[in-house]
């Protein structure tokens with residue numbers, strides 16, 4: 001199975017892929033309508049909203065989980081952005097959060 005290289009989301013169905021293109025490396029949420037990849041800050045904010053809605057808790061926790069998630073993706077090691085740097089969830093916190101998705 002493939003995962004989106006910018007947010008890690010599993011790409012399972014055709015609709016999950018950017019622009020419905022099953023050869024795409026990105027998910028439908030990480031690209032703009034013209035197919036360009038969103039900025040790190042936009043994808044980070046989307047991740048925070050996602051984890052807040054699924055996990056509940058406070059925003060700083062959702063930010064720590066999002067930061068951990070995105071920091072593990074090679075794409076962001078090459079395309080760093082400001083919000084990538086800061087408090088990060090521990091491996092245990094991250095795994096516990098992933099288990100609740």
Ligand SMILES: [Zn+2]
Nearest residue numbers: 004007027030
């Ligand atoms: Zn994505």
